Amino acid sequence: MSDRWQEMAVFVRVAESGSFSRAARELKLSQPSVSRIVGTLEARLGTTLLLRTTRSISLTEAGTLYLERARYLLAEVEEAEQATRGVDSLHGVIRLAMPVLYGTRAVIPALATFLARHPDLRVEMIMSDTRQNLITDGVDVAIRLGVGSLDDSTFGARRLGVVERLVVAAPAYLSARGTPASPADLARHDCIVQHGLFGRESWRFSHNQTVTSVDVSAKLWINPASGVLGAAVAGLGIALATRVMAGEELRTGQLTQVLKPHRLDPAEVYAVFPAGPRPSARIRAIVEHLGASIGTPR
Structure with a gap:
């Protein structure tokens, strides 16, 4: 991986996980190396992407913009690689946000067969009845319920079905x-x-x-x-x-x-993804699976 692609990938994982140490563990790097890589990226761009405190990190406005574009570019690279590997070799992390009770009773039971089919994938679930900012919270897919039109019109979305x-x-x-x-x-x-x-x-x-x-x-x-x-x-x-x-x-x-x-x-059920209309292969796979598993009107 070139230095620029590594910088981009490391920054995205830090931003998504909200932690230098967690990103380091996931990327199998040392924490000082992760901090150095992000610092080098910021120096090269001439701007601050992350605000650091002893307890947390947060994105600056420039960081939010860079994260959105970096996620898109990395997804394009993953798409190219996945095309040569085939769907059975999906790997990586999917950050999945959902309402607590609907997630517990509908989404989680549907994940067993998906994870068994794709053993190299890991799903991180963010369960909350408060809607997340999908960009700043590093969410790959959000399951949302509502009545009427979907408000996140700038994101990619798939209507999974309705619930009574x-x-x-x-x-x-x-x-x-x-x-x-x-x-x-x-x-x-x-x-x-x-x-x-x-x-x-x-x-x-x-x-x-x-x-x-x-x-x-x-x-x-x-x-x-x-x-x-x-x-x-x-x-x-x-x-x-x-x-x-x-x-x-x-x-x-x-x-x-x-x-x-x-x-x-009825309440409409949507899968919403900030990657736009062309999400990565692993995002498409989980959305397709959930559409087949929980998308039947009830």
């Missing part, structure tokens, strides 16, 4: 407060709203080709989604959930679906 959204409550809550027969009845109930992903106090239903929007009374605002489910199971109110997320609680009777004839807009 439901209104759920604990039997104990319904016994004490009654079961709503129509969306309008929700105005008299305590409702649980999640910050972020589906965090809204206006719930939109369709029934017999009629659309109804109901302003609910949010008794609790909670993040993450596991907290919403936990509060609903505890009988604190009525909540929105996807069938994937609440499937276990519905099967065991901890939660009951209400307002069944009244449908909510």
Whole structure:
């Protein structure tokens, strides 16, 4: 590898991992060597790419721009090499971001066959219900759920499918407060709203080709989604959930679906990747796998 390609590769791994020592371990270099290589790159470019403290590192504006281009160029090199090796020789690291509960119940179970098929790949999972900055956090692929259009229009993306959204409550809550027969009845109930992903106090239903929007009374605002489910199971109110997320609680009777004839807009599931429309072979492989594994509408 030429000096410039090595500088680029080392910088990208430091930026993605957020640590000189971690990058050094992964690249099988000493930490002083990694620091020296990044320092040489900054000196050659005449700018600071990384802000260093004793606890963390962060990208400067120039570093963010360089990271985006460097990732693209390295992906192009990987693409050329992969074309000669074949798909069965995929190797490297995939940083995969996802919501906590959906990731736990849908994405993680789908990874077993993928990793068995590609033993030289390693997946680093970043699980959070707060949306990451894919560039500064060094994310290769993010699994995102939402209703309506995708906001990261400058990134590459693939729509994996949809998941059904439901209104759920604990039997104990319904016994004490009654079961709503129509969306309008929700105005008299305590409702649980999640910050972020589906965090809204206006719930939109369709029934017999009629659309109804109901302003609910949010008794609790909670993040993450596991907290919403936990509060609903505890009988604190009525909540929105996807069938994937609440499937276990519905099967065991901890939660009951209400307002069944009244449908909510489904949540769309996307794979988003900052590498643009031409991601590397390993990114394409995991996106294709997840599309086949979790992309079936539910």
